[in-house]
Amino acid sequence: MENTPQKICFSGIQPSGTLTLGNYIGALRNFGLMQDSFQCLYCVVDMHAITVRQDPAALRRRCLELTATYIASGLDPVRNILYCQSHVSGHAELAWILNCFTYMGELQRMTQYKDKCAKHADNINAGLFTYPVLMAADILLYQADVVPIGADQKQHLELTRDIAQRFNALFGDVFTVPEGYFGKVGSRVMSLQEPTRKMSKSDPEDTYIALLDPPDVIRRKIRRAVTDSETDIRFDPVNKPGVSNLLSIIAALSSCDAEQAAQELQGQGYGKLKERAAECVIETLAPLQAEHKRLMADKAYLQGVLDENAKRASQMANRTLSKVKRKIGFADWGRKA
Numbered sequence: 001m002e003n004t005p006q007k008i009c010f011s012g013i014q015p016s017g018t019l020t021l022g023n024y025i026g027a028l029r030n031f032g033l034m035q036d037s038f039q040c041l042y043c044v045v046d047m048h049a050i051t052v053r054q055d056p057a058a059l060r061r062r063c064l065e066l067t068a069t070y071i072a073s074g075l076d077p078v079r080n081i082l083y084c085q086s087h088v089s090g091h092a093e094l095a096w097i098l099n100c101f102t103y104m105g106e107l108q109r110m111t112q113y114k115d116k117c118a119k120h121a122d123n124i125n126a127g128l129f130t131y132p133v134l135m136a137a138d139i140l141l142y143q144a145d146v147v148p149i150g151a152d153q154k155q156h157l158e159l160t161r162d163i164a165q166r167f168n169a170l171f172g173d174v175f176t177v178p179e180g181y182f183g184k185v186g187s188r189v190m191s192l193q194e195p196t197r198k199m200s201k202s203d204p205e206d207t208y209i210a211l212l213d214p215p216d217v218i219r220r221k222i223r224r225a226v227t228d229s230e231t232d233i234r235f236d237p238v239n240k241p242g243v244s245n246l247l248s249i250i251a252a253l254s255s256c257d258a259e260q261a262a263q264e265l266q267g268q269g270y271g272k273l274k275e276r277a278a279e280c281v282i283e284t285l286a287p288l289q290a291e292h293k294r295l296m297a298d299k300a301y302l303q304g305v306l307d308e309n310a311k312r313a314s315q316m317a318n319r320t321l322s323k324v325k326r327k328i329g330f331a332d333w334g335r336k337a
């Protein structure tokens with residue numbers, strides 16, 4: 001029988017703060033689902049993180065914390081390639097090349113760029129603007145077939161596909177055109193205080209649940225979550241965004257759908273809804289938190305995982321980069337990429 005090459009899955013998370021329940025439900029928990037069927041690369045995207053000012057010591061620490069979170073969430077550090085973006089120079093190289101195949105108008109339409117400009121008005125840097133091109137490079141560098149992401153990244157993935165198709169139309173089949181993978185429920189977890197906005201790790205603390213929050217903090221944050229002035233427990237994201245967000249969280253963590261969760265809690269009041277949501281979150285995060293604590297006690301091990309995997313990632317990246325450079329006409333007489 002012919003040996004078909006394993007399909008590739010790529011995704012990344014920024015070490016820009018403590019990971020939230022949104023990162024977990026929208027992305028991280030789906031990463032684990034891929035590891036049996038794909039060769040997966042999960043990246044700590046520190047180069048994306050510096051589009052917003054970071055404290056250098058905190059950024060270094062968070063890279064290790066995120067690596068520990070990846071492993072603690074069930075990702076096998078041997079089967080999967082868990083590595084740090086800045087350790088593989090191919091990301092920056094390919095991003096520059098793809099910048100020259102991306103239009104200003106395309107980048108100006110990106111809603112995350114507009115949101116981040118509003119949030120960081122004192123630092124609207126060029127990196128913030130070209131962030132989606134770096135993301136396209138991250139994905140295309142490894143010829144990824146599938147990219148598990150939250151709904152907020154859909155627009156960036158569409159742009160990645162457009163760039164890949166544009167490049168392929170000019171130079172032949174260089175890049176695999178990737179597909180997104182979005183979980184059935186919870187691909188957009190909302191802020192606890194402003195449930196019409198997504199939950200973000202760089203927003204104020206009471207708006208999100210951090211993956212490492214202890215049970216009493218989780219209960220308190222959910223108790224204070226904004227709902228509405230009615231009493232009816234109904235899944236209706238437009239008219240009842242706060243209640244619907246809590247129902248989605250319950251649904252995502254207990255493998256039912258949000259309407260079912262609403263039916264089960266019918267007539268029991270918002271207090272009970274919040275209690276149930278808190279229980280689901282606490283129960284889900286407890287094993288991850290324990291494993292994270294154990295891993296963080298062995299930083300040398302985590303650094304070893306990153307070092308080893310950067311080599312594996314670089315080898316894969318260099319294969320694509322050599323091809324791209326050759327196609328666009330960079331001279332390579334007698335040189336190895």
Ligand code: AQP
Pocket residue numbers: 012013014015016017020022023024025026027028045148149150151152153186187188189190198199200201202203
């Ligand atoms: N609220 C969310 N609901 C569902 N998925 C989410 N993701 C983020 N927030 C939610 C998904 O998590 C992955 C990693 O995100 P990221 O850290 O690379 O960047 P982000 O999307 O900008 O996340 P944050 O938390 O909002 O970070 P900051 O505040 O630093 O910008 C992505 O797949 C994302 O879809």
